[in-house]
Structures are given as C-alpha cells and as structure tokens.
Amino acid sequence: MNKDPERGSRSEQFRMAIAAFIEARRELKLKGKEDDVDAVSKYDYGTWLADAVRRVGQIQAVTHVLKATHPDARGSSLHVAPDRLPPHAEIGSHLLGEDFAEDVVGNAAALDVFKFLKVEIDGRRLLDWMHAGDSDLGRALHPDPAIASAWMEAFGSLVRSDPVPVSHGSAKQIYWLVGDQPEDDAHYHLLQPLFSSSLAHAVHADIQDARFGETNKLARQAFRAREAHDADYRDYRNLVARKLGGTKPQNISQLNSERGGINYLLASLPPTWDVERPRKLLKLESAMDRLAYIRGMRHRVGDLADFLLANPPNNDATRTRRRRMEQELGGQLALFAAETRARFEPGWTRDPDCLLAECEQLWLDPGRAEEDEDFKAAYHRGDWPDEVAGRFANWLNAQLHEAGLATVGDAEHAHWARQAIIEAAWPVPTRRSAPEGATA
Incomplete structure (x- = not known):
C-alpha cells in the first residue's frame, strides 16, 4: 500500500507523459486509418510499451558514429561522454561538458523508441530515470514490479558498448608510429578515427544560428551599415557542406537525419577575418x-x-x-x-x-x-x-x-x-x- 500520496501522483505524472507520447504517435501514424482495429490496438498503452521494449535492442545510443566514415562499415560505434575524455588544449568533444547531444544508430524503424526515451519529466529524460531505477516510473510502466524492472533495464540498455570493439574494412584506419623503427611493423599502432557526431551537431547548431539566427542577423545588418550594436557578429566563411547518407541520412544516424545529412567542414587554412575593404x-x-x-x-x-x-x-x-x-x-x-x-x-x-x-x-x-x-x-x-x-x-x-x-x-x-x-x-x-x- 502506498502511504505517500505524493509518490502516487508522481507515478501518475510519468504515466500521463508516456500516454501522451503514445497518443501523439497514434495520431501521426494512423491518420485516415482510425477504423483499422488491428492497427489501432498496437497503440494501446501496454501493447506499445511491450513492443518498444522488443525494439530498443535494435538501436544504440552513441557519441561517435562509425557509418559517418563509410555507410557500409559494420563495426562498432562508441558512446563516450565528454567528461570521460582526456582534456586537451585543442577543440574537441571533451569541451561539450554535460550538455551534449546523444546520437542513435541502428534500425531507423526503431528511432521512435529513442524519441520516447527523450521525453522529459521534471527536467530529466525518461532514459535518465530508467538508469536511476526510479520506482515511480516503474509503477507507471507496468503494475508487475518484475516486468517493470525488466523493461527499465531493457530501455536503459540503449546506452551500451560492445564488449570488444570491432572495426571494419570500410572504416578509415591509420598506422601510427609509436616506436623508433619505422621499418618494423611492431612499432605501429593501428588507429581508427571515429566521427564525433555529438561535436558535429554542436558545430552545426552554432553555424546555423550564425547564418540564420535573428540575433546574428541584426548584428550582421549593423556590421554592414557600420553601426554600433550590442551583440557580437559571428561569421563562418569558406564553409563546405558534406552530405552523409544521400537521400537516406537516417541510415547514418539520428542526429545526421536531423541535420538533413549536412555536416559542415571548416576551411583548413589560416583564417583571414580582416576582410579586404574596397x-x-x-x-x-x-x-x-x-x-x-x-x-x-x-x-x-x-x-x-x-x-x-x-x-x-x-x-x-x-x-x-x-x-x-x-x-x-x-x-x-x-x-x-x-x-x-x-x-x-x-x-x-x-x-x-x-x-x-x-x-x-x-x-x-x-x-x-x-x-x-x-x-x-x-x-x-x-x-x-x-x-x-x-x-x-x-x-x-x-x-x-x-x-x-x-x-x-x-x-x-x-x-x-x-x-x-x-x-x-x-x-x-x-x-x-x-x-x-x-x-x-
């Protein structure tokens, strides 16, 4: 018996948020098919959750995506939080801190499960509450504690790593000399650079804001008019947009799909910010x-x-x-x-x-x-x-x-x-x- 009414209401809060997500999916997917009884039944609360538990194993949360280097690569992608990376003076993923975007790879048909796990309750994602083993969330998932616990463990496995990371022939690899005898193969390490999707997403967001954001637009107008302005004016020049995934960017990753496959490359040359005046x-x-x-x-x-x-x-x-x-x-x-x-x-x-x-x-x-x-x-x-x-x-x-x-x-x-x-x-x-x- 639950003696704390606040905990009962909190469990109901989880349930209402989950039900709202499922209902939104039902309306999106069954528009014009409301009379299809079998299709409608798939979006019953317990039925949809059970199916989501089954499908969550088809996707994986990552920060570094292998397929971004080659779409046919079949090796391991990695999930490495920025605060676990060694600090460097150079710009890299380690600078993202706690506020970083997680990516997802795997079966594109299961990406709705990741969207479900990103639903926020009290400022934290459902995925975070799953990892914390929150009992109120468990009661919202299923009345049987054993089933609820199994479901939470399954959803929490979205963030996982392969026991032994595996490379692939289509992945880019570099022989890096670590010894002093370049003629001896034993003096090399074979490195596989991985595409940091989380960093690429942060860079993409900043460039998009600089190009199309209202604040920078006003600053740009003031700059061209040679007028004073309170905000900084940001400009990225000589950009190259690299499209990943072709017409199916979701086959690379979820974040790549959100970017429309666009990944900006900065100019690999010394910057010349002092624009030539006429x-x-x-x-x-x-x-x-x-x-x-x-x-x-x-x-x-x-x-x-x-x-x-x-x-x-x-x-x-x-x-x-x-x-x-x-x-x-x-x-x-x-x-x-x-x-x-x-x-x-x-x-x-x-x-x-x-x-x-x-x-x-x-x-x-x-x-x-x-x-x-x-x-x-x-x-x-x-x-x-x-x-x-x-x-x-x-x-x-x-x-x-x-x-x-x-x-x-x-x-x-x-x-x-x-x-x-x-x-x-x-x-x-x-x-x-x-x-x-x-x-x-």
Whole structure:
C-alpha cells in the first residue's frame, strides 16, 4: 500500500507523459486509418510499451558514429561522454561538458523508441530515470514490479558498448608510429578515427544560428551599415557542406537525419577575418578612374586606338574586327564589376568614404538592395545601366582622344554607350533582385 500520496501522483505524472507520447504517435501514424482495429490496438498503452521494449535492442545510443566514415562499415560505434575524455588544449568533444547531444544508430524503424526515451519529466529524460531505477516510473510502466524492472533495464540498455570493439574494412584506419623503427611493423599502432557526431551537431547548431539566427542577423545588418550594436557578429566563411547518407541520412544516424545529412567542414587554412575593404574605390567620384588598372584593359584600349588610327577601310572585315575589340572591352568592364562584387561584403558602399555616384553604387554593390529598401527601389527603377554606360563611354572616348583620335565624338559616344549598357546590366544578379512578378 502506498502511504505517500505524493509518490502516487508522481507515478501518475510519468504515466500521463508516456500516454501522451503514445497518443501523439497514434495520431501521426494512423491518420485516415482510425477504423483499422488491428492497427489501432498496437497503440494501446501496454501493447506499445511491450513492443518498444522488443525494439530498443535494435538501436544504440552513441557519441561517435562509425557509418559517418563509410555507410557500409559494420563495426562498432562508441558512446563516450565528454567528461570521460582526456582534456586537451585543442577543440574537441571533451569541451561539450554535460550538455551534449546523444546520437542513435541502428534500425531507423526503431528511432521512435529513442524519441520516447527523450521525453522529459521534471527536467530529466525518461532514459535518465530508467538508469536511476526510479520506482515511480516503474509503477507507471507496468503494475508487475518484475516486468517493470525488466523493461527499465531493457530501455536503459540503449546506452551500451560492445564488449570488444570491432572495426571494419570500410572504416578509415591509420598506422601510427609509436616506436623508433619505422621499418618494423611492431612499432605501429593501428588507429581508427571515429566521427564525433555529438561535436558535429554542436558545430552545426552554432553555424546555423550564425547564418540564420535573428540575433546574428541584426548584428550582421549593423556590421554592414557600420553601426554600433550590442551583440557580437559571428561569421563562418569558406564553409563546405558534406552530405552523409544521400537521400537516406537516417541510415547514418539520428542526429545526421536531423541535420538533413549536412555536416559542415571548416576551411583548413589560416583564417583571414580582416576582410579586404574596397580602399581603391573609396574617396573616388567614379570607379571609371580604376578601369585603366584592370589587367589587359590598357592593352585592349591601345589596340583599338592603333587600329582606328590606321584608318582601316570601311568594309565588313573592319567592322567585324572592331566589333570583336569592342566586345573584349565590354567583357573587361563586366569582369571588373563581377570581381568587385565578389571581393567585398554587400553593403560596402555605405562607407562614408564612398563617393561614387548612385548609379555606380547600384552597379558594383547590388547585394546592398537585400537590406536597404531605398537602394532596392533605386535598383529596380532600372535607369542606372544607362548612366553607367554613359560614364564608361566618356572614359573610353577620353582614352582614345589621348591616343590621338581627335574625331571621336557623339556617334562613337552613343556606340560605346549601347555596348556598355549590355555589359553593365549583366551579370548583375537580376534574377535574385528582380521585383515580384518579373521574369528574367
């Protein structure tokens, strides 16, 4: 007889939480099949728990996943809590402390059992209460103490290790020299590096928060606007996303499935956090002043000037050659714009030292339109390519005039402008920045 009413209510609390989980699974799995008596009966309280006990042996809680190195590997994965690892100065799993994500490997069809064991009561998971042998949880599982104890032991076995860890031919292995005679095989240890899923999950969460979190988004906007902000601005650059498991990431592990198979790789090179500022384009009234410094531009302008100074005959061959030279100049103009956009953070034209005309800012910094509504409206008005073209034409005519072509005038100006309009408007990201309803 239970003389403590509080313990009876606590046991009922466990039971209600378990029943709620089972009911949620029933609604999820039997939507539209409520009349299937056999299917519905599988979600009776005792029936589902007994089946979960049977299936829990098909999965294993781990921290280091073997299949992440190769999907066909059939060896041992490990469960090693971070506080059991030796401390190192380098970043590793040992730094995760008590707040780490456990992963699960095994039969993907039994992953719902792990979700069940993660249900929290009074701030602890059911799995933790199982390990503690909580008597109130036992009464909630089954009225027979022997059966309840067996079930708790079975559920608690989710965290286990193979008595003798086993490797596999598909696993990555390294011969590590531990002696001083590299020609002797006995002086090597065979190491098998294991993928730390718990660490990968922590890194993934931090990167996702830096990329899409609201707090860092506001900090990023302040950084680009060169405005003060209370929070730190975090940015991970040169990332590579490695997909594990293909279309079935759950075959690797549960956490891998939660990440959609995405595992970020940081750049293996010294960081360069001091992003290059567009110093060469600041304090200039026109970016055209820098065109002569583009590799190959001065040479191409000189070739065109020499060709025109030679007074070539007015025929198809002359027009074809002149058109080709014009296209090369236009290509250099487009390359200058593309390289500028790639090198500098979007929004760099907000710098107080940026004196470029608005048309050139729209041309060279289109990414600013994503976070600046006035800039976006100016971009979509669409008159800036004509202005850029006119500036390019003026610059080129001045270059040709310096080369001795005194007759370069309005007709040539209009010709250069038409060519420059094409190059100034492409490859600006028109698809990304087009107004709603527009087509590229």
